Amino acid sequence: MPAKKKPKLAVWKFASCDGCQLSLLDCEDELLAVAGAVHIANFPEASRAVEKGPYDVSLVEGSITTPHDAERIHKVRRQSKYLITIGACATAGGIQALRNFKDVREFTSIVYANPDYIETLERSTPIRHHVFVDFELRGCPINKYQLLEVISALLNNRKPVIPEHSVCVDCKLAGNPCVMVGHGTPCLGPVTQAGCGAICPSFNRGCYGCFGPKETPNLPSLSEQWQAMGVDKTNLVRAYRGFNAFAEPFRKESESHENG
Template sequence: MSSNGTRPRIAVFKFASCDGCQLSLLDAEDELLAVAEAVEIAYFPEASRRMAKGPYDIALVEGSITTHHDAEAIQRIRRQAKTLVTIGACATAGGIQALRNWHDTAEWVRLVYAKPDFISTLKTSTPIAEHVPVDLELRGCPINKHQLIELISATLAGRKPNIPTYSLCLECKRRGNTCIMVAGGVPCLGPATQAGCGAICPSMNRGCYGCFGPMENSNAHSLASQFRVLGCARDEVERAFRSYNGWAWPFRRVFEEVPRS
């Protein structure tokens, strides 16, 4: 991208989300100046008033699609982006707000808002990839800033970014951690979850929350069965899988008998 001497143009877009993922870019304090020198930050409303028009070399898209307006906007963004990268659990799986997908959204709107008439929303919260083709996903709630920097560095160098899709366990074991599931009987989503966070929670003796979503060939069903063996009630198991990435099919299918549409 930088082979012709021009800096790649980067844009950051936001849909239904908490902003935590795009903040990861601003949070990359040590690298931020180098990033700003190496790329042109063309559109990033959270960081700059400058809002340059497309096309963009990389569009980083945060958040899930929850309104008619979102659903149209993402189409325009896709047309403007050479490479579209979704960042974070909302964009890659629908996020925690996808819990609405199992319930009656209209009823929730009536319960939550004083004037429900002002609310115009879709019945579901869905990941970006259900609307437009996505070139790469950075997982996590929030994403790991090192993975974001790696994406930018790799793009500049013209190489494939090192974004593993295997299990968190490999990362955890390379750190030399004790497996808290085997040694402590703690339900841990690590064996079904994609690596990339650096095994933060198991390193602090907490089970993985699965915020990086399902790994490749995720066998969530077998892991869920083992949670039952460890003494979890069925609803506890369901809550474990139905969180940030609950709508991602490999997690969702554990509790849904219907075949994938």
């Protein structure tokens, strides 16, 4: 069988901490297999050798927070056959989307000596608000096995196995006792998409919602239960204002308690 031409892969960074793209380097055991299966053409965290586009696959990390990036993402899209966003920043705006609930000019005036030089957008927004995205991989950070699964699926022309059900399903598959029912620990698992392997409940902690809202989440019902368990409005708002604060269901729910 003649050797298939390896797909060209590019990794792009927008407003982010680099943690998600480092998940690719974190693949360790599987990294050689990845390098064998794709041609890493543009990945500054891994190599200074950068090849020009077009690319078969672009992994995009980070949110759009500056006018410059709002332009740049279109250039990335034009050069990419498939564009996959990775992580809470790229899929929901990230922790920096906390600015969306305040006036960003107040922040810049406090943080920078010369805020006049700062050119920033009012809001931090996910990539799909700007360009068409082929697939979104959730998480803060993403799960490296899910990343490998998406790449494997793409290389083998199949659908990736990335369920959109709750963290609860993964807890139950793992045999974890429920921390919310069994211990009275507030947990975002019932409204959060699985993918992390239910890490926090496995260590008797409530879920922090790092993978963002699951399909059809019912946040008002969970909020009511949290309040019945003694969580006050301030802490309820904080719980939803994490890495996925600007994901629509989380945003709406936190605002309803902030103003309520």
